Amino acid sequence: MSPTSTDNVKNSLGEAGSRLKQAAHDAGDAIKGAADVAGDELRLGKANVKADLADSALSGLSALEGLGEAGREQMDLVLDKGRDLVDSAADLIRERPLASFGVAFAAGWIIAKLARSK
Structure with missing residues (x-):
């Protein structure tokens, strides 16, 4: 007996269902693989951020160490200018x-006037 049209439709629907099930399985595998890759990238990114933060902290500490010496250099410059x-x-x-005496006398007189006026 030859297959009927109904049998052909059933077979085609069964094959479509099987292929759809396989497609869903493949999509799940793809998503799982993408999640694994994303997880790996996230771990790598986290490690890079930690390394960058550590480098930044070390640079900051280095700057702080040099700050004292820079302050001393600037103080020496100010003192030299004062001496000059x-x-x-x-x-x-x-x-x-x-x-010089006249200027000093005038400055003293002005300061005394200002002090008395208050």
């Missing part, structure tokens, strides 16, 4: 003692 100003003022006083 004092030396310059002393030279000016030696060169023009009367003018």
Whole structure:
């Protein structure tokens, strides 16, 4: 007896169901594989972030160590400039003692006036 149209439809539907089941299985495998790869990438990314943070911390500590020395250098520069100003003022006083006395007297007089007015 030859297969009927109904038998052909049943066979075709059965084959379609089998192929659909296989497609679902393959999709599940693909998703699982993608999740595994994503997990691996996430672990790698996490390790890279940790390494970058550690490098950043080390750089920060190195900067802090150099900060004290940089502060001392800047203090030395300020002190040198202060000494230069004092030396310059002393030279000016030696060169023009009367003018220096007059300026000092005038400055003292102005300061005294300002102090009394308050």
